Amino acid sequence: MPRPRLARAGRVLTALNTAALYVAGFFLVLMTVIVFWQVFTRYVLGWSNSWTEITAVLLMSWFIFLGAAVGIRENYHLGFDVLLYILPKGSKKVLRTISDAVVIAFAAGMVFYGAQLVGLQWRARLPALGIPEGIRYLPLVGGGVLILLFSLERVVLRLSGTDVDKDINIEDVPDLDAVKEA
Template structure:
């Protein structure tokens, strides 16, 4: 098990770099989408002229930053969760529930990859008239985001079951929460 630790660290650094790149790309697409929408508003209401390409391009970029950002959220454990049961379980039970959660995320992401790829292939022959790109390009973000989520969910599973406490930041220990009588009011 100790021989695997350096490999896990090396893989972790590579996945961290991948996550950072996805986050920066998502941020760039968000800024670019905002510029496109701003240009659309300016040309429509100031110049009384409309661009046909700005809205489809903005939606295209929005899908990219949503799916890339959600993949980063999975890796950083910022995704939505229903943690009520974790308040009453002993620490050993939390590991199993978080594993089930990661497996559900993994299954959903695999569905994104498989069915997203089907959408890409089925609609690739058609063209988006305003952008001139294949219609199937709209769904590549679903596949890419799903693939990243698969990778990051697998990373979480491997780390958790190799003994790394990846859930330390989301420790829901009620003994650490102060009583209502000890909280000072401002």
């Protein structure tokens, strides 16, 4: 892929990443408001809404999967990197590419099997909301698509020679005594 295409794809994926981050944040806030409303109506007013719990769970599913995708793109997920620090530089690229390939396979499974769940449950209805039951599984598909795209981007960038792997430089880690004094 020529560099201009790579840059254009990067801009599109950056926009997707930013949108996913903002949507996840908005859904987190909205879920918090809904849960507050549920608690308020149940314990203060003495009645409850049938729609609040399922809506909060749906919103939580979306912000979890969107947040996971953003974590993949921005390289914020936890990893077991001890081995990478003692291996030669070239092997780090290979091992991280293998790791991304595993994530791509997992994301493809999320999309494939999530789409099957959506299809299997689409005719049933969520009684509290009156919407298709398959909507419960759309976050699995949406998050899987983003994780797939972002992981594939990491592999393509790495193969093009771009450094996408953030290593902790031991010189950048603050001294514990200096942190205590501050």
